[in-house]
Amino acid sequence: MKEKELRRSQAVLPIGTVMKLTNLSARQIRYYEEQGLVIPERNEGNRRMYSLNDIDKLLEIKDFLADGINMAGIKRIYEEQAQKEAQKQAQRSKPLTDEDVRRILRDEFINVSGLSKNDGFSFRNNRNL
DNA sequence: ATTCTGACA
DNA sequence: TGTCAGAA
Numbered sequence: 001m002k003e004k005e006l007r008r009s010q011a012v013l014p015i016g017t018v019m020k021l022t023n024l025s026a027r028q029i030r031y032y033e034e035q036g037l038v039i040p041e042r043n044e045g046n047r048r049m050y051s052l053n054d055i056d057k058l059l060e061i062k063d064f065l066a067d068g069i070n071m072a073g074i075k076r077i078y079e080e081q082a083q084k085e086a087q088k089q090a091q092r093s094k095p096l097t098d099e100d101v102r103r104i105l106r107d108e109f110i111n112v113s114g115l116s117k118n119d120g121f122s123f124r125n126n127r128n129l
Numbered sequence: 130a131t132t133c134t135g136a137c138a
Numbered sequence: 139t140g141t142c143a144g145a146a
Contacts (some may be wrong), residue, residue, distance in 0.1 A: 016131065026132080027139060047132060064141070 011041040011049040018050045022058045032061055035071050037078065 015026055032038050038057045041049040064074045
Protein backbone atom coordinates (compact mmCIF):
# COMPACT_ATOMS: atom_id res chain seq x y z
CA MET A 1 0.00 0.00 0.00
CA LYS A 2 3.03 2.28 -0.08
CA GLU A 3 4.17 1.72 -3.63
CA LYS A 4 1.02 3.46 -4.73
CA GLU A 5 1.78 6.58 -2.70
CA LEU A 6 5.20 6.68 -4.29
CA ARG A 7 3.74 6.70 -7.76
CA ARG A 8 1.25 9.42 -6.90
CA SER A 9 4.05 11.64 -5.67
CA GLN A 10 6.23 10.98 -8.72
CA ALA A 11 6.61 14.31 -10.56
CA VAL A 12 6.44 13.38 -14.23
CA LEU A 13 3.96 15.80 -15.78
CA PRO A 14 4.98 19.00 -17.61
CA ILE A 15 2.82 22.09 -17.13
CA GLY A 16 1.24 21.62 -20.54
CA THR A 17 -0.31 18.31 -19.48
CA VAL A 18 -1.39 19.80 -16.17
CA MET A 19 -3.17 22.58 -18.03
CA LYS A 20 -5.22 20.07 -20.02
CA LEU A 21 -5.95 17.90 -16.97
CA THR A 22 -7.09 20.80 -14.78
CA ASN A 23 -8.39 23.29 -17.33
CA LEU A 24 -6.30 25.92 -15.57
CA SER A 25 -4.09 28.40 -17.44
CA ALA A 26 -0.30 28.25 -17.06
CA ARG A 27 -0.60 31.70 -15.52
CA GLN A 28 -2.92 30.42 -12.79
CA ILE A 29 -0.88 27.30 -12.09
CA ARG A 30 2.29 29.39 -11.68
CA TYR A 31 0.47 31.95 -9.59
CA TYR A 32 -0.72 29.31 -7.11
CA GLU A 33 2.89 28.25 -6.82
CA GLU A 34 3.91 31.82 -5.98
CA GLN A 35 1.27 31.73 -3.25
CA GLY A 36 2.96 28.72 -1.71
CA LEU A 37 0.38 26.12 -2.79
CA VAL A 38 1.49 23.18 -5.00
CA ILE A 39 5.26 23.50 -5.32
CA PRO A 40 6.29 21.35 -8.33
CA GLU A 41 9.74 19.83 -8.83
CA ARG A 42 12.05 21.16 -11.53
CA ASN A 43 13.82 19.07 -14.14
CA GLU A 44 17.30 19.61 -15.56
CA GLY A 45 16.06 22.45 -17.71
CA ASN A 46 14.24 24.30 -14.89
CA ARG A 47 10.92 23.08 -16.22
CA ARG A 48 8.14 22.45 -13.67
CA MET A 49 7.27 18.76 -13.21
CA TYR A 50 4.03 17.84 -11.45
CA SER A 51 2.87 14.66 -9.69
CA LEU A 52 -0.63 13.19 -9.59
CA ASN A 53 -0.92 14.52 -6.05
CA ASP A 54 -0.16 17.97 -7.41
CA ILE A 55 -2.98 17.54 -9.91
CA ASP A 56 -5.39 16.66 -7.12
CA LYS A 57 -4.22 19.65 -5.11
CA LEU A 58 -4.77 21.96 -8.06
CA LEU A 59 -8.24 20.58 -8.68
CA GLU A 60 -8.99 21.06 -5.00
CA ILE A 61 -7.83 24.66 -5.17
CA LYS A 62 -9.97 25.12 -8.25
CA ASP A 63 -13.02 23.91 -6.31
CA PHE A 64 -12.29 26.19 -3.35
CA LEU A 65 -12.08 29.14 -5.72
CA ALA A 66 -15.31 28.10 -7.40
CA ASP A 67 -16.95 28.09 -3.97
CA GLY A 68 -15.95 31.70 -3.52
CA ILE A 69 -12.95 31.14 -1.26
CA ASN A 70 -10.03 33.52 -1.90
CA MET A 71 -6.26 32.86 -1.80
CA ALA A 72 -6.02 33.94 1.84
CA GLY A 73 -8.79 31.53 2.77
CA ILE A 74 -7.24 28.63 0.92
CA LYS A 75 -3.90 29.31 2.57
CA ARG A 76 -5.57 29.24 5.98
CA ILE A 77 -7.23 25.91 5.24
CA TYR A 78 -3.91 24.27 4.33
CA GLU A 79 -2.08 25.91 7.24
CA GLU A 80 -4.64 24.54 9.68
CA GLN A 81 -4.34 21.06 8.18
CA ALA A 82 -0.56 21.24 8.38
CA GLN A 83 -0.75 22.22 12.04
CA LYS A 84 -3.07 19.34 12.89
CA GLU A 85 -0.81 16.87 11.10
CA ALA A 86 2.18 18.28 12.91
CA GLN A 87 0.47 17.74 16.24
CA LYS A 88 -0.27 14.14 15.36
CA GLN A 89 3.38 13.63 14.46
CA ALA A 90 4.46 15.13 17.76
CA GLN A 91 2.03 12.89 19.63
CA ARG A 92 3.53 9.81 17.96
CA SER A 93 7.04 10.48 19.21
CA LYS A 94 5.98 11.49 22.74
CA PRO A 95 7.15 9.19 25.60
CA LEU A 96 4.47 7.44 27.69
CA THR A 97 2.66 9.71 30.10
CA ASP A 98 1.91 8.72 33.71
CA GLU A 99 -1.65 8.04 32.64
CA ASP A 100 -0.42 5.64 29.94
CA VAL A 101 1.80 3.80 32.41
CA ARG A 102 -1.05 3.40 34.92
CA ARG A 103 -3.37 2.01 32.26
CA ILE A 104 -0.77 -0.44 31.00
CA LEU A 105 0.07 -1.62 34.52
CA ARG A 106 -3.62 -2.05 35.36
CA ASP A 107 -4.30 -4.06 32.19
CA GLU A 108 -1.27 -6.20 32.85
CA PHE A 109 -2.42 -6.91 36.40
CA ILE A 110 -5.87 -7.90 35.12
CA ASN A 111 -4.26 -10.41 32.78
CA VAL A 112 -2.01 -11.98 35.39
CA SER A 113 -4.86 -12.21 37.94
CA GLY A 114 -7.10 -13.94 35.45
CA LEU A 115 -9.81 -11.32 35.79
CA SER A 116 -11.78 -9.81 32.93
CA LYS A 117 -11.81 -6.03 32.52
CA ASN A 118 -15.33 -5.67 33.93
CA ASP A 119 -15.31 -7.68 37.15
CA GLY A 120 -12.93 -5.61 39.19
CA PHE A 121 -15.23 -5.80 42.21
CA SER A 122 -15.65 -9.56 42.18
CA PHE A 123 -11.95 -9.78 42.95
CA ARG A 124 -12.42 -8.20 46.39
CA ASN A 125 -15.26 -10.58 47.24
CA ASN A 126 -13.64 -13.68 45.86
CA ARG A 127 -11.03 -14.67 48.52
CA ASN A 128 -10.58 -18.21 47.16
CA LEU A 129 -8.98 -17.02 43.93
C1' DA B 130 7.55 23.14 -30.21
C1' DT B 131 7.32 24.10 -25.08
C1' DT B 132 8.21 26.49 -20.94
C1' DC B 133 10.42 30.21 -18.01
C1' DT B 134 10.65 34.96 -15.96
C1' DG B 135 9.29 39.55 -15.84
C1' DA B 136 6.32 43.29 -16.96
C1' DC B 137 2.05 46.00 -18.18
C1' DA B 138 0.89 48.86 -23.58
C1' DT C 139 -5.71 36.91 -14.99
C1' DG C 140 -4.36 37.65 -19.92
C1' DT C 141 -0.67 38.38 -22.89
C1' DC C 142 3.58 39.67 -25.05
C1' DA C 143 8.81 39.66 -25.17
C1' DG C 144 13.32 37.48 -25.02
C1' DA C 145 15.85 33.51 -23.51
C1' DA C 146 16.63 28.48 -22.64
